[in-house]
Every structure is written in C-alpha cells, then in structure tokens.
Amino acid sequence: xxxxxxxxxxxxxxxxxxxxxxxxxxxxxxxxxxxxxxxxxxxxxxxxxxxxxxxxxxxxxxxxxxxxxxxxxxxxxxxxxxxxxxxxxxxxxxxxxxxxxxxxxxxxxxxxxxxxxxxxxxxxxxxxxxxxxxxxxxxxxxxxxxxxxxxxxxxxxxxxxxxxxxxxxxxxxxxxxxxxxxxxxxxxxxxxxxxxxxxxxxxxxxxxxxxxxxxxxxxxxxxxxxxxxxxxxxxxxxxxxxxxxxxxxxxxxxxxxxxxxxxxxxxxxxxxxxxxxxxxxxxxxxxxxxxxxxxxxxxxxxxxxxxxxxxxxxxxxxxxxxxxxxx
Numbered sequence: 001x002x003x004x005x006x007x008x009x010x011x012x013x014x015x016x017x018x019x020x021x022x023x024x025x026x027x028x029x030x031x032x033x034x035x036x037x038x039x040x041x042x043x044x045x046x047x048x049x050x051x052x053x054x055x056x057x058x059x060x061x062x063x064x065x066x067x068x069x070x071x072x073x074x075x076x077x078x079x080x081x082x083x084x085x086x087x088x089x090x091x092x093x094x095x096x097x098x099x100x101x102x103x104x105x106x107x108x109x110x111x112x113x114x115x116x117x118x119x120x121x122x123x124x125x126x127x128x129x130x131x132x133x134x135x136x137x138x139x140x141x142x143x144x145x146x147x148x149x150x151x152x153x154x155x156x157x158x159x160x161x162x163x164x165x166x167x168x169x170x171x172x173x174x175x176x177x178x179x180x181x182x183x184x185x186x187x188x189x190x191x192x193x194x195x196x197x198x199x200x201x202x203x204x205x206x207x208x209x210x211x212x213x214x215x216x217x218x219x220x221x222x223x224x225x226x227x228x229x230x231x232x233x234x235x236x237x238x239x240x241x242x243x244x245x246x247x248x249x250x251x252x253x254x255x256x257x258x259x260x261x262x263x264x265x266x267x268x269x270x271x272x273x274x275x276x277x278x279x280x281x282x283x284x285x286x287x288x289x290x291x292x293x294x295x296x297x298x299x300x301x302x303x304x305x306x307x308x309x310x311x312x313x314x315x316x317x318x319x320x321x322x323x324x325x326x327x
Contacts, residue, residue, distance in 0.1 A: 013038065014066075015213065016067045020041035022070040022072055025041065030206075055102070068114045088145075123137040158223060161225040165227075165230055166198060166276060176301060179192075183257065192240050195272060196233055227283060237265055240263060244261060
C-alpha cells in the first residue's frame with residue numbers, strides 16, 4: 001500500500017518514508033497527517049536493495065527534503081530476534097544492504113537521511129546505560145546486520161542514526177499479550193528473560209523523529225548517532241509485573257490471580273542481551289528532546305486490548321488476547 005499526503009502542507013518538510021509497516025512508521029504517518037506534513041511511504045515490497053535503480057527513481061520523482069528509513073527485520077515481532085539466526089540473508093538484506101542502498105541514493109541526490117537502529121549493536125555486558133561513544137560489539141545476526149547498516153549510512157555525511165529502546169505501543173503489543181495469556185494459563189506463574197531494557201513507546205519515538213526532522217529542515221548541523229528511550233529503565237520481570245497489575249483493572253481472571261503472581265527469570269542467551277538500556281542525554285543536549293514516562297502509554301495499550309470487546313466473561317477477553325502471537 002502506498003501512503004501519501006501531499007496537500008495542505010504547513011511546512012517545508014517533504015518526507016520519504018521507507019518501512020511504512022513498522023509500528024513506529026504507522027505512528028509517524030498518523031502525526032504527519034494530523035500536522036498536514038507532506039510525505040510518501042511506498043509499500044515495503046518496492047524496496048529491494050538489489051534494484052537500487054527502481055528505488056532511486058521513486059526517491060528522485062518525489063524529491064523529498066529528507067528520507068527516513070524505518071525498515072527493520074524485527075519490526076512488529078520481537079520473536080524475529082531469534083529467527084534472524086536462521087534467516088541471516090534476509091536479515092542482512094533489510095538491516096544492512098537496504099540502508100546502504102538508500103544512503104548511496106541520498107548521497108547522490110544530496111538528501112539528508114535518518115536511519116532507525118537499536119541496542120543490539122552492543123553486547124549487553126555494560127552495567128550502566130550505553131551512550132553513543134561506547135564501542136559496538138553485537139552478539140547475534142540481528143545486531144551485526146544492524147551495525148553494518150549503521151556503518152553504511154555513516155558513509156553519507158548528512159545522516160542521523162537513532163537507536164531506540166525496547167519498543168511497545170498501539171501496533172506492537174504482542175509480548176504484552178503473551179505475558180497476560182501465559183500468566184492466566186499457568187495460574188499466576190510467568191517466566192521472562194533476565195535482562196534490563198528501556199521501555200519506549202512507539203508514539204514517543206515517532207514524535208522524537210519528527211522533532212529531529214523539523215530541526216534538520218531548519219538546516220541545523222546535527223549529523224551523527226543518537227539514542228532515544230523512555231524515561232525509566234526496568235528489568236523485564238518488573239515491567240511484566242507492572243503490565244499484569246494494569247491488566248487486572250480490565251480482566252477478572254488476572255485480578256483473581258494478583259496475589260499468586262510469581263515471575264521467574266531464565267538466563268538471557270544470545271542473541272538476547274542482558275542490558276539493552278540506552279542513555280538519551282545526547283539527543284536532549286542537541287535537540288532538547290526529553291525522554292517521556294511510559295506508564296500512561298502502557299496503561300493505554302493494555303486498555304486497548306479489552307476496549308474493543310463487549311463486556312462479558314473473562315474467557316471472551318482472554319480468547320481475544322490469545323489470537324495474537326508474541327512480539
């Protein structure tokens with residue numbers, strides 16, 4: 001599907017979005033429409049890095065002021081982190097070769113490029129949150145291809161790379177559903193990975209991306225790599241417990257099991273990493289973009305799991321939750 005808006009613009013921005021099906025892209029497109037900012041987001045199937053000529057023609061014909069690449073192998077499903085280990089060629093195509101092709105095109109056409117990345121370019125062994133000056137050392141295919149994508153984009157001088165925290169939101173809530181489903185099925189028992197991450201709402205990341213684009217449009221010299229995450233880091237066990245307590249407000253079965261919640265941790269094995277927390281200080285110092293609390297967004301996401309269903313038995317609610325796979 002081609003997403004496009006080219007009427008009634010209130011700004012000089014004209015964005016070309018790659019990866020329009022990414023959860024963050026969907027949030028961003030919603031904001032662009034609200035603010036009447038021109039954009040084009042062609043279907044993902046049109047971006048084959050082996051056919052750079054066709055991609056270059058799309059970009060040239062639209063003549064954007066900035067290109068945003070949100071294409072990502074994981075996208076809406078965190079389970080793809082492990083699948084990348086047996087799908088190395090496809091992961092490389094999306095995370096490394098496509099950014100390289102796009103960077104070459106942007107460099108040739110003198111168009112700034114913004115690339116999304118992630119914390120899996122690190123090995124997770126640092127005790128504190130990673131900053132932009134820390135050495136990368138990915139331990140899995142997903143992280144390695146993400147790092148290769150970053151290196152390819154860095155060859156284009158007018159680039160911005162934003163590494164995000166652990167994403168959840170309106171279009172990325174599969175793991176949240178999985179926790180609720182598993183906890184009910186097992187009578188309050190839930191097993192998660194022993195890891196610490198930076199929960200980040202997809203809508204907040206989209207807002208940050210738009211703010212960066214607006215400053216680039218004002219010809220600010222802000223090229224380089226930045227981190228953006230939510231305000232508060234958590235262990236996965238802590239975030240999962242908070243999720244279940246919010247879910248209890250909407251689900252009778254979860255409410256009845258609150259006193260029996262027992263969350264255990266399994267060792268995080270590669271390609272998962274123990275610590276994917278990121279420091280967002282540089283993006284604040286450069287752009288004035290502050291990390292935002294994720295608690296209200298988490299409550300909203302959980303409420304949305306139940307709001308579209310008629311009031312009735314908890315079984316009906318749980319059946320609806322179970323229809324989606326973990327992400």
